[in-house]
Amino acid sequence: MEKDDALNALAALGQETRLDVFRLLVKAGKEGMSAGAISDALYVRPNTLSTHLSALSRAGLVQAERDGRSIHYSAxxxxxxxxxxxxxxxxxxxxxxxxxxxxxxFSSSSCSETKGF
Known part of the structure; x- marks a missing residue:
């Protein structure tokens, strides 16, 4: 990882809602969550959440996949x-x-056993 990439990732995570979103998606595991489910879980308005998800996506911390009419996000x-x-x-x-x-x-087996990573 280059210094600029690290700075971008840290800047994206340096905001409360974005950190909460990332941690929620980590807990969700490989399956991730829809934008609506994230919004509901964190009590964040959809338009506000969209801005935060875009910042996390630009930093490479989340990936988005279209699932019909909704977008599914994962860490x-x-x-x-x-x-x-x-x-x-x-x-x-x-x-x-x-x-x-x-x-x-990071070598703890508890993460891989509980989340399927």
Whole structure:
């Protein structure tokens, strides 16, 4: 990931509603959610949500797929993985033991078992 891409992703997530949307989509897993379901779950007006989804999409954090008359959104976890890797690539001054607690979070089987990732 390039620095500009990381800045765009962080800027997109640096807004409360967009962070809530991304976290909701992560919880939804691979199936994602329709825009209407996201709007209902977060109590966000559809036109406002559309703006936030567009920002997340431009940053590569969500992907959209048309499903008939609605649009279905899911979290783009590969982008988040690249962002976290970019942020931690020089972690702990070359001492990987210091980064073990962070690495263990991502190797935890609980995420893959519960969400199908």
């Amino acid at each position: 783009e976890l590969a982008t988040m993985q690249h962002l976290v890797t970019y942020l931690l690539q020089d972690c702990c001054g070359g001492n990987p033991d210091l980064c073990a607690p962070i690495a263990n979070l």
